[in-house]
Amino acid sequence: MSQILLFFGAIYGMLAVIFGAFGAHALKKVLTEEQLKSFETGVKYQMYHALVLLIIGFNIPQPSALLGWSFMLGIFMFSFSIYGLVLSDVKGKKLRFLGPVTPLGGLLLIIGWALLLYTISQTVHG
Template sequence: MILLVPFIGALYGMLAVIFGAFGAHALKKTFSEEQLKSFETGVKYQMYHAILLVVLGFNFGFNSSLETYIVYCFIIGTFLFSFSIYGLCLSAAKGKKLRFLGPITPIGGLILVIGWGLLLYSFVAEVI
């Protein structure tokens, strides 16, 4: 688990750079301005959480289930949030919007919020 977390963080980071470049160059011609902004939001959130996963992977000892839950929230939440946005944008640009992805984005966002809440709790619990 200890090496898997920074690996996933690095993978998410690498994909964020690739998707960001793809969006800025290849998709700029086919996406509307709104779709491009949504796509960029997915890339930003993916990169923020990629960096966070690398940092947590090297700082957590994974001695508690709380640390594991935090990391799972960030891995799963990022995947659901960002990749559902990518799917929505790409499918809409092709004229066949995958509507089932719409509810997945806020679920991913909620899981990210839970991860941040658990991380905050871990800091508070350590002080108390």
């Protein structure tokens, strides 16, 4: 699982830099201030959690699959649904079905953090 976490951490980190630059340069001219803020929120959360994946992958010898997938799917559902909502809104055809995906992704991220807390507590007390 560690190798998968490291792989996804690197991919998500790289994409966060690309999307951040895209938002700051190309999208700045076409997005409203509110849309740009939402897009930046997606990028920030993606980068924060990409770093978490790398930290887990490098420091927890055998992380549980549930821990890893909570973060990996949470990142995808949270950040990428925000990108989809913002970009589709710019085109005038907002993909409303993505609206409920964002909080589900957030819930998975919260579950990931809870599982990380549990994993750490087992390591310290185990």
